[in-house]
Amino acid sequence: MPQFEPILLANIATQNSHTRAVYESTGGYSALKKVLAEMQPPALIELVKSSNLRGRGGAGFPTGLKWTFLPKDHPGPIYMCINADESEPGTFNNRILMEEDPHQVIEGVILSCFATRAQTAYIYLRYEYPLSLERLQAALDECYAAGYLGKNILGSDFSLDIYLHRGAAAYICGEETGLIESLEGKRAWPRIKPPFPAVEGVFHKPTVVNNIETVACVVHIARRGADWFKSIGVPADPKNPRDPGSYGPKLYCLSGHVNKPGCYEAPLGITCRQLIDEYGGGVWKGRKGKAAIPGGISMGLLTEKEFDTPLDFAGPGKVGCLGLGTAAVVVLDETVSIVDFLHNSCRFFQHESCGQCTPCREGTRWALEMLERIKAGQGRLKDLDLLLEIGDSIGIIPGTTICGLADGAAWPIKNAIRKFRNEFEDYIKRTNPKGYAVTKAVKALPVVAAH
Amino acid sequence: MATPERILTDEMVEAIKALFPRYPTRQAVTLPALHIVNERLRYVPIPAVVEIARLLGLAPAEVQDTLSFYGFFKQDAPHGRTRAWVCRSISCALRGGEQVLDHMCHTLGVKPGETTSDGRVTLEFGECLGACDFAPCMLAGKTLYKDLTPERADQILQTFE
Numbered sequence: 001m002p003q004f005e006p007i008l009l010a011n012i013a014t015q016n017s018h019t020r021a022v023y024e025s026t027g028g029y030s031a032l033k034k035v036l037a038e039m040q041p042p043a044l045i046e047l048v049k050s051s052n053l054r055g056r057g058g059a060g061f062p063t064g065l066k067w068t069f070l071p072k073d074h075p076g077p078i079y080m081c082i083n084a085d086e087s088e089p090g091t092f093n094n095r096i097l098m099e100e101d102p103h104q105v106i107e108g109v110i111l112s113c114f115a116t117r118a119q120t121a122y123i124y125l126r127y128e129y130p131l132s133l134e135r136l137q138a139a140l141d142e143c144y145a146a147g148y149l150g151k152n153i154l155g156s157d158f159s160l161d162i163y164l165h166r167g168a169a170a171y172i173c174g175e176e177t178g179l180i181e182s183l184e185g186k187r188a189w190p191r192i193k194p195p196f197p198a199v200e201g202v203f204h205k206p207t208v209v210n211n212i213e214t215v216a217c218v219v220h221i222a223r224r225g226a227d228w229f230k231s232i233g234v235p236a237d238p239k240n241p242r243d244p245g246s247y248g249p250k251l252y253c254l255s256g257h258v259n260k261p262g263c264y265e266a267p268l269g270i271t272c273r274q275l276i277d278e279y280g281g282g283v284w285k286g287r288k289g290k291a292a293i294p295g296g297i298s299m300g301l302l303t304e305k306e307f308d309t310p311l312d313f314a315g316p317g318k319v320g321c322l323g324l325g326t327a328a329v330v331v332l333d334e335t336v337s338i339v340d341f342l343h344n345s346c347r348f349f350q351h352e353s354c355g356q357c358t359p360c361r362e363g364t365r366w367a368l369e370m371l372e373r374i375k376a377g378q379g380r381l382k383d384l385d386l387l388l389e390i391g392d393s394i395g396i397i398p399g400t401t402i403c404g405l406a407d408g409a410a411w412p413i414k415n416a417i418r419k420f421r422n423e424f425e426d427y428i429k430r431t432n433p434k435g436y437a438v439t440k441a442v443k444a445l446p447v448v449a450a451h
Numbered sequence: 452m453a454t455p456e457r458i459l460t461d462e463m464v465e466a467i468k469a470l471f472p473r474y475p476t477r478q479a480v481t482l483p484a485l486h487i488v489n490e491r492l493r494y495v496p497i498p499a500v501v502e503i504a505r506l507l508g509l510a511p512a513e514v515q516d517t518l519s520f521y522g523f524f525k526q527d528a529p530h531g532r533t534r535a536w537v538c539r540s541i542s543c544a545l546r547g548g549e550q551v552l553d554h555m556c557h558t559l560g561v562k563p564g565e566t567t568s569d570g571r572v573t574l575e576f577g578e579c580l581g582a583c584d585f586a587p588c589m590l591a592g593k594t595l596y597k598d599l600t601p602e603r604a605d606q607i608l609q610t611f612e
């Protein structure tokens with residue numbers, strides 16, 4: 001592997017990396033000063049566009065392009081919502097950035113607001129991050145004192161306020177329109193799109209929603225330029241117009257059965273195996289890896305044979321995963337039952353479905369109940385086909401639900417049963433030797449009985 | 452009709468009003484206001500919902516609707532002096548999180564969501580606390596407890612007042 005110099009995590013080993021003094025001593029806020037002195041907002045949007053930065057929050061949408069969707073010459077206000085809800089199981093890179101280098105995050109927010117002409121930014125922070133709250137608030141206070149925030153930033157005609165807004169422990173608040181509804185003081189029910197937030201978002205105004213790591217990348221693009229950013233990662237595939245490449249550094253979260261769990265920075269395109277072996281110190285207890293989640297629980301599983309898959313925006317999709325997601329890799333060793341994994345996943349999504357769309361609300365519950373039955377030793381072989389059917393009917397790909405949570409719930413079901421079907425069958429046959437007749441109802445499932 | 456007793460103190464009302472300039476609508480102050488009350492009272496009883504609604508110019512039902520969406524806010528009774536969230540999501544589960552949660556339920560004699568009879572601890576299951584690098588983990592108050600085992604959990608429980 002070529003030597004790679006960490007950029008997003010460059011400061012965090014320094015003591016008091018969360019303070020303005022340390023941040024500035026390593027060049028912090030120089031990008032802001034340069035941009036304010038030399039650039040107009042459209043030029044910064046152009047720069048970010050030409051860097052091909054793709055959003056780090058899960059969907060990988062091109063950031064510069066998203067910014068151009070804002071209506072031209074809008075009288076304002078325009079809002080920036082920074083998504084710091086980070087609730088996808090396995091994911092904690094935003095936490096590291098906010099706790100260890102909050103000024104990098106804030107400089108990114110200021111630059112992103114300058115580019116989009118947003119006058120107010122809300123950082124929607126999940127409740128479970130008290131240290132992030134403390135560090136971000138202290139950093140914001142330092143910024144107001146230094147003239148980086150407030151009226152006429154550094155003597156320019158650009159003014160900006162950033163406010164922290166705390167969530168209340170609900171995964172759906174990370175979905176961009178759920179976040180917007182929640183910020184408005186309502187339950188976090190995602191909105192039907194269009195209108196897209198860029199046209200009508202929070203408080204009925206044009207709004208950009210961006211992830212914490214995405215805006216942190218903006219700082220370094222402004223500092224070092226688009227060519228530098230594009231020199232890292234995986235270039236666009238000339239044969240596939242739908243693959244615009246995966247550029248830049250990425251924070252990978254590694255957890256589960258590895259010797260050294262942690263958040264590691266690497267170029268996009270590192271393989272799952274490199275990450276586990278070279279950064280994670282290998283699978284724990286000298287065991288063999290059995291599977292790994294490539295990017296948060298909703299992405300499905302890579303089998304051990306697929307560990308050489310590059311973790312860029314295109315890689316996991318080529319081997320039957322939903323995508324790169326949040327690049328949060330969770331390793332499962334050879335002793336783990338995939339049935340247990342899927343049960344944990346189904347339980348999570350059933351608990352977190354907002355309940356607005358029938359397929360998602362009912363489908364996640366039904367899948368969970370079947371997994372509970374299987375785990376209780378009452379599974380039937382045909383449950384597996386039924387689970388696949390549910391998986392195929394609740395996602396947004398056929399267009400049955402408002403937001404992506406349903407797809408995220410469906411993918412692990414489809415992927416795990418397709419890749420590990422034998423294991424599910426063995427489990428059912430072993431615990432319920434008849435395989436199909438349910439002798440004692442674990443849960444009343446009238447819909448299933450009708451099949 | 453007697454004036455009902457006020458639940459929100461002047462301090463809470465001031466803290467809520469101080470947030471008004473941050474948002475173009477009063478309704479956006481709903482979650483922050485619920486947090487302010489919940490932090491001080493450890494729950495948000497119905498009369499507090501009514502008072503918050505009056506402050507924000509909303510119908511009580513609107514505030515209640517929001518509150519009830521987020522299972523986070525307690526309404527029937529205050530949560531314990533310490534509220535502890537034990538993670539049961541995948542990375543923690545892989546490293547024994549569910550056993551830690553079971554063990555704590557057993558030690559405290561409560562189920563997730565319940566409070567010990569002496570009001571000391573409310574135990575909750577958490578969905579990924581975003582600290583999977585320290586799995587299994589628990590967030591209690593503002594403290595993240597890392598790399599838990601049943602034994603460590605017992606020791607930590609003893610430190611809760």
Ligand SMILES: Cc1cc2nc3c(=O)[nH]c(=O)nc-3n(C[C@H](O)[C@H](O)[C@H](O)COP(=O)(O)O)c2cc1C
Nearest residue numbers: 055056057083085086087174175176210211214404
């Ligand atoms: C159910 C669900 C949960 C999500 N949770 C998050 C989250 O916690 N943080 C995040 O940045 N994006 C999350 N997203 C993606 C956001 O909707 C949105 O795409 C993202 O914040 C945009 O920022 P980016 O373009 O900078 O990636 C979630 C999406 C869905 C469907």
Ligand code: SF4
Nearest residue numbers: 354356357360401403
């Ligand atoms: S797909 Fe699920 S989570 Fe998303 S809006 Fe519909 S019910 Fe809610």
Ligand code: FES
Nearest residue numbers: 538543580582583
């Ligand atoms: S799975 Fe427990 S903190 Fe993430």
